[in-house]
Amino acid sequence: MNRLNHLDTLKIRPDESVTIEYLGKPFQGAAGDTIATLLYGGGVRIFGRSLKYHRPRGLYSLNGECSNTLMAVDGEPNVRGETTEARNGMVVEPQNVKGDPARDLMGFMDKLSPVLPAGFYYKMFHKPASLWPKAIKGIRKAAGLGKISPHFTMKGSFDEIYLNADVCVIGGGPAGMAAALAASQAGLRVILLESRPWLGGFFDYRPGLYDRGRSLADRVETDPNIRVFTRTSVIGSYTDNLITAFCRGDGSDAFDERYLEIRAKSVVTSTGCIERPLLFAHNERPGVMQISCAHRLIRTWGILPGTSAVFSIGDDLGLEAALDLADLGMEIQCVADVREDGQNEALADRLAEKGIPLFRGWVAAASDGDPKVKRVSLTAINGVRSREFECDLIVAGAGQTPVTGPLTLAGAKQRFDRRTGFFLPVDLPRKMHAAGRMLGYIDPDAIEASGDLAGVKAAADCNGADDSKIREAEERLGDLQGPARGTKFIIGPVKTGKTFICFDEDTTVKNVDQAIAGGFDVPELIKRFTAAGTGPGQGGIPGHNLPLYVGLTGQSPDLDPRPTTVRPPLTPTLIAAYAGSNHDMSKRTPMHEEQVKAGGRMERVGVWHRARRFGDDAAAAAEIENVRNNVGILDASTLGKFRIFGPDVLKALDRVYVGSMSRVKSDRMLYSAMCNEDGCIIDDGVLVKRGENDYYFTTSTGRAGSSAEWIRYHTRYENWDFHIVNLTDAFGVINLAGPNARKTLEKVADADLSNDAFPFMGYREFSIKEIPVRAMRLGFVGELSFELHVASSWMPALWKIIEEAGAEFGIRHFGLEAQNVLRMEKGHLIIGSESEQRTTLHDVGLGFLWHKEKREADTVGAAALRHTENQEGRLKLVGIEAQDPQQTPRDGSIIVDEKIRGYVATARYSRTLEKSVGMALVESELADIGTQLEIFEGEKDDERLAATVVPMPFYDPEGRRLRM
Amino acid sequence: MALTITCPICGARNGYEFRYGGEEKGPKPDEAALRSPEAWCDYIHFNRCKAGAQEEWWFHRDGCGAWFTIHRDTVTNREIPGKEAGI
Structure with missing residues (x-):
């Protein structure tokens, strides 16, 4: 490894080697190398091929400003080689090439460019339309960057943190560090974000300023008020100072990438500048690089970017870089400067001392060489004279571009400034400040002073305005050199060749x-x-x-x-970083473990884990049969359960329920439903009265989270005196169903459970072996059944007592699948299964629940229920029977004739009835009993299943079994 | 996403904690006044969609569970400070 290891500005650790594999060969670099610098140090000059023309591309910037060094790393495409740190064992491949990028077989695309003008694909493949599907395959093969396999799985660990700060500083250069220190001195908590692995920014690669940058960084890093995030790039910036960013792990961190969301009272943006590329013919040929790229390559990574260089620059940073590179051993043939005058004469004199010619008012016109730079032609900007130089490196830059993204995203405007040539941020959002080089400051003292001023202003945002401090900071900045004149926009006078913008x-x-x-x-x-x-x-x-x-x-x-x-x-971000660690926010019922032990196949239903079935049989036939013949036990703890009480409680209940809730008696349940303002059914459940103005009600599982919100919303103007307590998690529910349910419960309950003492739809409170239960006689599955509500902590004990009591009567678990078939046979509906967003109470045949003339008549949805009561053309819920019992239509399959006329909600083969039956929503013209329906499942084009509309319920139409 | 909302009970909190409840239109008229489908549709479904200061309902879902109104500038997506929030 041939590096300039003596430089004190190095950010690599030369004695710690890192080896990666590139194109099947090992490449060695040092710890701290990026993939691009490691390969560049190893002699790689061509990193990939361009998107459209397959032109060779090399190292141009070191900040990830272009796709030149995008590579596939360990199968992950489009990894930015310039900013991704090399780690031992990485397998790196170039992209958009066949084989070695230096000898790409698709290189002929470049020769086709005359017939590929802008908008070529837009214009070319309009007609005939049949051409496009064929063309698309070829284009996709030839164009594009990284490839991703359909079987690719993202590796790594991703998480997220949410931070609060008084001041958030974006950019850890001199201005940002000064701002952070100023805010910290005011006693504020500061977060400083820096995209590179180290602080220092504009100072960290320049010989005269490195120490100054380092001492600032030391102060920042040891300041207890400042939390520094390096390797952290800002993604977005939003109203009220919400900053989003992502942080790359340093290899020892517990994460690969971490998403950050920062809420700050005040924000300082000191993101500095990137370079404005110089436009000339073949300005992206490998061997052309930005000034800071060449300069950082040698100062930060100790790599000589080439052997013999020509500079074409537009500001003093270019002169400084040329001098420094010459000092460090590179041959600089000449420096072309687009400025006729205005150079820092001290730098010009030093160039002259070294014998490096400075062409004032000259610019690069074209590069030559294939695939790498061999020659450059320079021209006077008036085009009168030109000269050619043999070289292997062209260091080219046209000046600076401020990085204002974080400000403009938050709403700042940009105004073109003729002095700096910058789009300067104006009309900054409140409590947002800009500082440093992005404002045009180039003098190191002025950069720091502008950071200090921004820090003082940010502190004032948090602590209250302190005008004298702001004035002092303004005066300090005012005494220093103001924004520098920017570089004029110039293109060399050339006629041929491609100039890439x-x-x-x-x-x-x-x-x-x-x-x-x-x-x-x-x-x-x-x-x-x-x-x-x-x-x-x-x-x-x-x-x-x-x-x-x-x-x-x-x-x-x-x-x-x-x-x-x-x-x-603002920076390309992995979707995985946004997705984060993907917390599965789910809930388990008190009976979860016991059900798993009993063979329960658990699945997610909304936020809950529930048992779909017990055992291998997807149809749960044995469970169904057992409920019909013996007794089954179901964990229904996911039901929404609420206490609602207070002097005005009945008014609130009448507002949201379609029924008249004052009709509920203390020993009987009332079944009712809730509609939205469109009259569409959103919930059903039962209500019981437990005391004066004190009620207990259930909602469907899916509505448990929003019922309290719903009731409060629809009573928000009245200031009625009532309270809601969500008991969903506090209570568990056991549903004991089947002809033997009473026999089972009688063995353990301390109450008379006979049909006379506790009839269907009755409500009782009693104890089972001293466990207090709230018991409801419901019949959702169409059999004699008891729903027992009990404090969650008692659930496992009660479950065990009942299981033991039921053993002699053949008790066994049943799950959701069995319940679904049982209730469907009985014609009982589930909101969301047998209804959709546009289904009204009338459509599902529950219109009788609506009490039209309630005392508080403004029931939610009442107006719409009146409008839709006799409306034509609605989808109605009907029972259907498949013609062929063995061909059960799938849930969701459509009912068709010439067009879609409805769909199947739930259909199953019923062992009890030995038929395939179900419920469907069909247009009202098809809702009459005996209507023939055709069901299309989408399997085979022409095949349709035949079904007939039949009366519901299918099972026990007289309802004798649930009243046993 | 970046909105900060001042809950009358919990104070200024991250907008993520709240659910939007629509613009403030005043109490719902009696059902009798909504007998015509047009009047019903007007109240239930039509919004003013004002560009500028709007009074609107929010629910502190991940907090105290209160419904309240704030004034928000719909152009800048900022809560307008100083206007009294009401429960």
């Missing part, structure tokens, strides 16, 4: 001209048509150049250049 999408300046000629005259439209800036670099390469170029052509209706819109995520 966007690398990710292979968009050239010519494509932009084609778009403008096609009538797209603003950057936002040109971006859509040419795809410039829509790639994985999130506009890092074309974001600034595109509006400047469009502004320059004079075609744009805007007087000032107008930038395109920035949207989240």
Whole structure:
């Protein structure tokens, strides 16, 4: 490994080696290397092929601004090689190439470019339409970046944290660190986010400023008020200072990526600048790189970026880099500077001392060489003179681009500033501040002072305004050098070759001209048509150049250049990071373990785990038969259970239930339903009166979470005096059903359970072996049954007592599948199964529950119930019987003639009846008994099942069994 | 997603904790006044969808369970401070 290990600015640990596999060969680097720097250090110059033309692409930036170094790592596509740290054993493959990217077999695509203008695919495959399905296969093969296998499973661990802070600082460069320190000094809790693995930003690779950056970082890192997150990129920024970000693990962290959501009282954005790419012919050929890329490569990673370089730059940072690289042993042939004058003369003098020619008012016009740079031609910007140089590296930059994403996402506007050439953030959202280089400051003192000012302002947001402190900080900044003049937008005068404005999408300046000629005259439209800036670099390469170029052509209706819109995520983010650790927020009933032990096949029903069946038989035939002939026991603890009480309770109940709730008597249950304002049924359940103005009611499992909210919402104007207590988790429910249910319960209960003493629909409270229970005689499954409500902690004990008592009567568990068949045979409906969002109380035949002339007549949904009472053309719930008992229609299959006329809600083969029966929602014209229906399951095109509308219930129509 | 809402009982909290309950339209008219489908539809389904300050209902689902109104600027998606929240 050939590195400049003596540099004090290095961020690698040269004595700790890291080995990765690339194209089947091992490559060695040092701990701290990114994948891209490790490979670059190992001699790799061509990292991949471009999206459309398959042009070779090399290392251009080190910040992930383009897709050049996207690679597949351990099967995961589109990993950003520039910002992903290399780890031992990584298997890295290039993308969009056949074989080695240096000799890509698809390279001929580049030669086809004259027939592939902007919008080619949009225009080409319109007609004939039949061409597209064929063409799409070829295009998909040839174009695109990473490939993902349909069987790919994301590895790694992902989680999320939610943080609160007084001040959140985005960007850990000098301005951000100064802001964090200022806020901390005001006694505030600060969060500092930095995307690189270290703090320092603009200072950390520059010889004169490194120590200064390091000492700032030391102060920040040891400050107890500041929590620093490195390797953390901001994704989004929202109203009221909500900042989202993700943090990459450092290898020893418990996570691979972590999603952060930060709510801060005040935010400082000090995200600095990225480089504006220089536009010239073949400006993306491997061997062309940004100034900071070349500079960081040598200073941070100790890698000489080449042997002989030509610089084409536009600001003093370019001069400084040329000098530093020359000092460290690179041959610099010359520096072309687009500025005629205005250079820092001290730097110019030092270049002269070293014998490096400085061409003022010159710019790179074209690079040459295949596949890597061999030659560059420079030209005076007036095009009069030009010269050629043999070189293997072109360091090119056209100036700086401020990174304003976090501000504009939160609502700041951008205004073009003629002095800096920046789109400066204006109209910042309240309690949001900008600082540092993004505002145009280039002087190190001014950068820090602007950070300090932002920190003081942020502190004022939290602690109350302190004008004198803000004024002092403003004065300190005012005494220093103001925003620097930016670099003019210049394109070398060349006629031939491709000048890329966007690398990710292979968009050239010519494509932009084609778009403008096609009538797209603003950057936002040109971006859509040419795809410039829509790639994985999130506009890092074309974001600034595109509006400047469009502004320059004079075609744009805007007087000032107008930038395109920035949207989240600001940095490409794994879906896995958003998904996080995927907590399964589920609930178990008190009988969960016992049911599992008994062979229960548990499944998720809403938030609950419930037993679908016990044993292997999917039809649960034995369970069904046992309920019909002996006795079965079901865990129904998921039912919603509520206490509602208070002087105005009846008014509230009458408001939400369709029935008249004052009719409930203390020893009997009342069955009723709730509708929404559309008259559509949303819930049903029973209500019992336990005392004066004190009621207990049940809701369906799915409504348990929202019933209290619903009742309070519909009584929100009245200030009625009542209270609701959700007892869903506090009580468990045992449903004991079957002809032997009474015999079982009589053995253990301390009450008379005879049919006279405790009739159907009766409610009693008694004890079973001293366990207090609330007992209801219901018949959901169509047999004699008792529903026992008992405190959750008593559930296992009560369950065991009943199981033991029922042993001699053949008691056994039954699950949801058995219950579903049993209740369907009885014609009892489940809201959500036999109803949908548009199904009214009338449609399911429960209109009789509605009490039209209640004292408090404004029942929720009453108006709609009146409107729909005799409405034509609605879907009605009917019973159906399949013609062939062996062919049971599937739940959800549609009922058709010429068109869709309804659908099957639930249908099963009934062993009890030896028929296939079910319930269906059909158009009212088809609802008459005896109507023939055709059911289409979508299996075979023509095949339809025949069924007949029959009366319900199918089982025990007189209802004798549940009244036994 | 970034909205902060001031619950009259719990104070300013993250908007995630709340459920939206629609714009404030005043108490529902009597059923008799909603006998015509047009009047019913007007009250139940039509909203003003105001761009600007709007009074609206929120439910503190992951908190105290209260329904209350706030004033929110629908353009900036910010709660308007200073306006008295009502239960």
